[in-house]
Structure formats: C-alpha cells, structure tokens
Amino acid sequence: MSSPSHPIDDEAGEVGGVFARLPQAIRPLGAEREGRGTRRTVETAFLLLLVLVLAVASVYDVTRQARINYRLTADIATWHELTGLTGHYYKELDVEQNLTTYTNRDIVCGNTSHGKPGARQQICLIMKGPIVKDRREATGGFFLPPNLPDKAPHRYGCFGAAATEHLCGMSIPRGVSATPPKRFGG
C-alpha cells in the first residue's frame, strides 16, 4: 500500500483534522484499506468486458470499412467505364456516400475535362445495388458546375433515374454541353 499522501494522514490511512469528525463510511482516507479484493475483481471483470465489446466493435468496423472500400472501388471503376473518362486527370473522384440511412447508394462525381478535382464541369453518376464483376449499377446521373457542391439547386442535365426522380434544380446553362453517357442515350 502507498504511504500516506497527506501530511495529516496516519500510517493506517486514517485522516486527522476536520475530516476526522465525519462518519467513518464517508471519511477521506490517505490510502485504500486492504479488503478481500471483491471490488477490484468486479472492476477488472467490467473492464475486460468493456475491452471485449470494443474489440468486437473495432474488428467489425474494419471489415465493414473494407467492404465499403471494395464498393467505392467498384463505383469508381463503373464511373470510368460509363463516362469513358480515364487517365491521370480524372483521378480523385469525389464519392458521396449516403451515411444518414442504411442504403448503399453512392454518388460519384468527377471532372469532364482536365483540371483540379471539382474545378471543371462535373458529371455525377448514382450507383446502387450489389457489386457484380467489380462493377455496380449506375441508375442515372446529372451534371454540376465547377467548384460547387452537390446540392439539388446546382444540378442540371439529369438523366436516367435522376431525371425521373426530378433531382435537378436548374436547367442546362447556355453554351454548356451536358451529354449523358451512351448507356443513358447520350
């Protein structure tokens, strides 16, 4: 056991001074009393249980994230395949995951021409469903102006399911080309 932590504590851990007047059950002690160790056993059991739960949650989350990474890779490959836009300049696509509900619906956006991520007109595809042969099903999409986040009022040129669900909040700006991918009749 530790030595008294306070000058007025005696070797048994009892305190002197004003606190000595308190009932023994709530009196401060300079050092813990040796007991049967029941409390320590209960605490240790609780801690072990907690660590076990956290370990299960952590490992589960790693596998969950690995599955999501696999899905995002399929999203990106599908975007490249359907838009026909490949190569170095089309890297760093922005995949917007639906994190507020239980769906695996992702929106993948990327530049239609050379430029920093998001700095040019972007084409976005909506991905749904399971991964089949490393690809996912694109149900539709839309275009976004440069440097603007994906919000309904910024979307234009909706095609596929995006058109039927009326996801676009603006018409195609003048002088801007918004040809959908071939798969959607472009």
Add this chain to the structure above:
Amino acid sequence: MVRQAATGSPPAAAARARLPLLGRALSGGEERRTPPIAIALALILVAALGLVIIDAAAGESPLLPPSPSMTKWLMGLGEPLGFRVFLICLLIFTCAYAGLLAYAGRVSKRVAIALVAALNVIVFVGPVLISTDVFSYIAYARMGVMHGVNPYIHGPVAIHSDPIYNYVGSDWLTASTAYGPLYTLISYPIAPLGLIASVWGMKVEALLASGATLALTWRCAKQRGLNPVPALLIVGANPLWIIYGLGGLHNDLVMMAFMMGAVALTLSQRDLSAGASIVAGAFVKATAIALLPFMVLSRRTPRMVAGAAIGLVSSVAIGYALFGIHGADIFSVLTRDSSYVSSDGFPTEFAHLLGKPGVFPVDHTLLKVALGLVVLYLMWRTWRGYDWIAASGWALLAIAVTSPWLLAWYTLWGLPLGVISKDRRLVIAVLAVQMLFIVHQTAPLFSPISE
C-alpha cells in the same frame, strides 16, 4: 499494485517474479546490459519509422496534409507514402514496441534514452504527418499577430489572403480556435517567422513538449519508486505518440507537459504550484482540467485550491485582456467540439455494430451521462484513498473512449499517468485502447480504394 524498486534482495526478487510482465518491467530498477533482442527490436522501431519519414518526404500522399516544401534534403530517397507501406510500417512498429515492452525492465538507461531521442529526432526532421491541425495553430497565431483578427471569434477564413490559409483543413476554415489562450499566446512568437519557419517553430515546440513530458514522466516514476526506464519506453517509443502525436505536431504534447509538471509538483508536495500548473495546462487545452478534482480530493490542502484559484484568475485575466470574453471562456468550446463525430470513435464503431449508421444526438447525451458517472465514481474512490494519479488517468481514458470525436492523440492523454500510477490496469487499458485504434486503421490494407 507495484511500488517498490527492486533491490535485488531475495524477497524483492521473489515478489518481482510473481508480477505480470508489464508490472515486472515497471518495477525493476537495476542497471544492466540490454539484451540483444531488445537492441534488435529498437533497431526495427528506428527502421520502420525511418521508412515512413523517407517516403513521406518523397511527395504527395493521402497520408500527408498539403504542406509547404520543407524537407527537400530527404526527397528522392523514397517513394510517395501509400496506405499499404504506412500501415505495414505502423504494424511492424507496433509489434516491435510490444516486444520491447516485454524486455523494458532489462533495457539499460542509456539505450532507452538513445532510442527515444532517435525516434523523436527522426520525426522532427521529416514532414508533418497525418493531420492539418498544425496549420490551424499557425493560422490562429497569424490571425492575432499579423492581421489583428481575434481567433476566438473568427475562423481562418477571415485571413483567406494569408498564405497559411491554403494549408488549413477544409473542416476548420470557419471554426474559431478550440485551444486555450495560453496556447495561443505560446504560439504568437512563431507567427511572424514566415510560413516554413513557422512550421519549423511548431516542430521545435512539439519536440520540446515531448521531451519535457518524457523527462517529467521519468522524474515522476522515480518519485514513486518505479523504474523510470520502462516508463520512458512505454511513453516515448509509443507508436501513436511518435507517429501521430509528434508527427502531427499536436499541442496535446504541450498540454501533457503542463499536466506532468503538475503531477511532479504534487508528488513533491508543492501544492500551490501544482494547482496553478494544472490550470495553466487547461488553458492550453481544456482537457487537462480533468486532473484537478483528483488532485484536490487526494491532497485536501488549501494550498492546492489556492494554487488552482491563482492559476484560474491569472489565466482568465490574460485570456480576457488579449481576446475578450471568448478568450476567457475555454469551456464553451468543449460543447461545440463534443458534437463532432469521427469515424474512429468507439461510439461510432459500436453504433455500426448495432446496425445504426452512426451516433445520434441522444447517444451524445447518454455518453456524457456515462462519463459523468465514471468521473463521480473515481472521485469517490480517490476520496477513500485510491491513487489519484490512476483516477486521473482513468478519467482521461474515459473521456477518450466515450468521445464520438476520437483522434489518435486523444488516446495518449492517460499514458504518462498510466506508467506512473499504482494501478497497473490503467497502463494496460490505455495500451489496449491504442491497439484497437491501430487495428481500426488497417481497413485499407485489406481493401484499398483504387482509381
């Protein structure tokens, strides 16, 4: 419970033999020749960290924040740091660290200090790792010094024409500073140095804070009759301390230097200075205040309360004089930050396990209640004679575990306290939480995202 330094006498040796491995390491005190396997493990630590730093210096990487070029002499030696190499190095480093801990009680003082110094210096010469936070620190300092803008009211967006603005993390552009006025004041002399020199200034600050915390941990271990060598190795060679804490130049290291200063002063029974020191730490980063109730309950001296009051009045006065009422109120920012959610937070992981998409506001409330109960229990235990250093460490660990906004460096808070506490369960719990954090980083290893 382990306190006595081993003396080599038969009863002490027999008692040591009955202790668990980590406890034995912490209690052993005699200087001896370092086993070759411990030397080999130390070299693995240096090599794994060296590879990370060399690759990090090679250029653009998703693991590095956009940063001014400042480590040109290391360029060309490695490949740009990818997730795979980083995670493999992190895992190797962690395994070697775990192995080294098994021999920690047999490592000589000289080898331990040389290893920890080498790890600190290797990180020091490399680029900023993982986090953009240091650029926020510099931005807040430049706001005050160069632009006359109050960092407690405005975010870095208020100085968008300043070159530092390009390096601040996008999530923090509009956020006013979450750090205490003492930290902002400490960072002020660095602000006028220019962009690259400012980062170097922050590197020096982080290195000094790391060194000070380690030196104080050493001193506290000796004051408690523990072998300081394992204490130094557990903290100073810790993967999250070195790669994330020091690598990201986080001001948690400064807070921990104040925290361990307060612990050392308390152990020397200098209560007035200890109370003032822990409050000063809270005016670097508010988390440090978690120690104060345990210090007061354990010591029960008017001088401790007076020291805390003096620290509080002076810090509030400085904060108010320099930054107005927002600078004096360090706790309102905790309310703001406690609403954040990170993917690494244990509550988020647990929510995913239950099939929920994430943490909801009601969960935040439940977690705060749970944390409050834990702290009350620890305060009661401290009142009844439990080791206040262990109680403080448990409280800091509980804050990290129950926070939906968990970052790697938050898991460090309880570590220096764990290695000097009388309850060995604490250091084991901190290391277990850190291990789970590292495991949680490994998803890209199994399924990398490729374009």
